[in-house]
Amino acid sequence: MYIIDRRLNPGGKSLANRQRFLRRAKAQIQRAVRQTAGDRDITDLERGGEVSIPADGVREPSFRRSGEGGVHDHILPGNKRFVEGDTVDRPPGGGGSAAGGDNGEGEDDFRFVLTRDEFLDLFLDDLELPDLAKRRVATVETQGLRRAGYTVTGSPVNLALLRSMRNALSRRIAMRRPKPEELLRLQEEIALLEKEEETSERLLELRQKLEHLEARTKRFPYIDPIDLRYRRFEPVSRPVAQAVMFCLMDVSGSMTEHMKDLAKRFYMLLYIFLTRRYKHVEIVFIRHTHEAKEVDEETFFNSPETGGTVVSSALREMQRIVEERYSPDAWNIYAAQASDGDNSPNDGTTSAALLRDVILPVCQYYAYLEVGSDSDRMQTGFINHKTSLWQTYETLQEQGANLAMRKVNHRREIYPVFRELFRRRDAEAGARVP
Numbered sequence: 001m002y003i004i005d006r007r008l009n010p011g012g013k014s015l016a017n018r019q020r021f022l023r024r025a026k027a028q029i030q031r032a033v034r035q036t037a038g039d040r041d042i043t044d045l046e047r048g049g050e051v052s053i054p055a056d057g058v059r060e061p062s063f064r065r066s067g068e069g070g071v072h073d074h075i076l077p078g079n080k081r082f083v084e085g086d087t088v089d090r091p092p093g094g095g096g097s098a099a100g101g102d103n104g105e106g107e108d109d110f111r112f113v114l115t116r117d118e119f120l121d122l123f124l125d126d127l128e129l130p131d132l133a134k135r136r137v138a139t140v141e142t143q144g145l146r147r148a149g150y151t152v153t154g155s156p157v158n159l160a161l162l163r164s165m166r167n168a169l170s171r172r173i174a175m176r177r178p179k180p181e182e183l184l185r186l187q188e189e190i191a192l193l194e195k196e197e198e199t200s201e202r203l204l205e206l207r208q209k210l211e212h213l214e215a216r217t218k219r220f221p222y223i224d225p226i227d228l229r230y231r232r233f234e235p236v237s238r239p240v241a242q243a244v245m246f247c248l249m250d251v252s253g254s255m256t257e258h259m260k261d262l263a264k265r266f267y268m269l270l271y272i273f274l275t276r277r278y279k280h281v282e283i284v285f286i287r288h289t290h291e292a293k294e295v296d297e298e299t300f301f302n303s304p305e306t307g308g309t310v311v312s313s314a315l316r317e318m319q320r321i322v323e324e325r326y327s328p329d330a331w332n333i334y335a336a337q338a339s340d341g342d343n344s345p346n347d348g349t350t351s352a353a354l355l356r357d358v359i360l361p362v363c364q365y366y367a368y369l370e371v372g373s374d375s376d377r378m379q380t381g382f383i384n385h386k387t388s389l390w391q392t393y394e395t396l397q398e399q400g401a402n403l404a405m406r407k408v409n410h411r412r413e414i415y416p417v418f419r420e421l422f423r424r425r426d427a428e429a430g431a432r433v434p
Contacts, residue, residue, distance in 0.1 A: 145233040154230025168227040178213040243332035250339035252309040262371040263338035288314035328362040341387025
């Protein structure tokens with residue numbers, strides 16, 4: 001069976017040239033994508049779109065003659081003043097005008113349209129789950145093929161040319177197939193004797209020998225079907241690192257609609273990142289007020305439930321799910337919590353103990369996002385107020401807990417904070433398994 005892809009390239013342009021341009025201008029395009037993403041709604045993030053980069057970023061290097069020194073020959077149409085051999089004075093330096101000078105002329109930015117896949121690939125390029133696959137791998141799946149020697153049958157695209165030619169050469173040597181040089185030498189000698197116009201025993205002998213060698217050449221072809229070898233592939237089982245992300249969201253009465261919107265935007269961005277970059281990451285959604293429960297994706301983002309605030313209820317629910325379904329020895333466990341920072345006064349010690357003694361020891365990474373109102377920004381001369389939950393987590397962080405903490409007050413802060421929480425740690429030796 002042969003499969004031929006006859007789909008047109010995007011926009012009718014050369015796909016190879018497009019990919020080459022993306023690689024060359026990747027840094028400029030990535031900056032433009034991140035700036036564009038900051039002004040988009042979450043629902044528009046997967047749609048691709050148009051980005052602008054400086055025109056200087058797409059220029060290719062080229063060689064040109066220096067304007068200083070050397071002898072230059074020019075053909076100037078309409079010349080009525082000079083003849084060949086005249087010397088023309090060089091204009092003084094600085095006489096040219098740069099683009100964007102006093103005349104107001106300049107050069108527009110280069111605008112480039114990205115597809116949905118290209119946009120997301122560039123946006124998520126430097127993000128990853130920290131320390132993935134440092135725990136024991138539990139799942140083994142067949143993900144691809146590997147080379148497994150050669151076979152005498154197969155598809156033409158898998159033809160091993162060098163191995164086939166080597167087999168053909170070995171067969172010709174073993175069968176003593178005449179070499180082309182030997183046939184050519186006999187033909188030249190016969191032609192020389194024929195020019196002498198005499199029929200001798202030597203000429204008859206050479207003709208018989210040539211006829212015998214030519215028949216032997218036809219009997220043993222240069223390459224035979226038995227010489228052909230094809231590359232053989234077999235399925236290979238590769239270990240796959242399993243990971244689970246726990247999304248803990250506070251939906252209590254103290255969370256305003258603005259705060260819930262910030263939390264949902266963060267989790268929607270996290271959901272896109274996980275589903276786009278990883279095939280074996282499960283996501284567990286937990287909503288909590290004074291009680292916590294595991295919910296599906298639709299309920300997590302859209303349910304209007306409200307109530308009091310007891311953070312330890314979400315941590316206990318996460319503990320229960322981990323014990324029942326996600327053994328720390330087999331799973332990479334991550335958690336992302338979003339809250340306004342308010343907690344029941346008598347729950348701070350319980351939450352700190354659960355997080356320190358139960359949750360963090362089994363987690364690869366724990367991220368806490370505190371959402372606030374746009375009016376919470378610290379003004380000059382005022383001391384920044386810290387919520388009770390922030391103070392609890394900050395104490396754990398100072399004790400060396402693997403806990404990342406950030407705060408956002410406006411939707412435009414979601415993107416940079418998200419990238420900061422999940423940026424690639426190049427300095428850390430963590431295996432990356434897609």
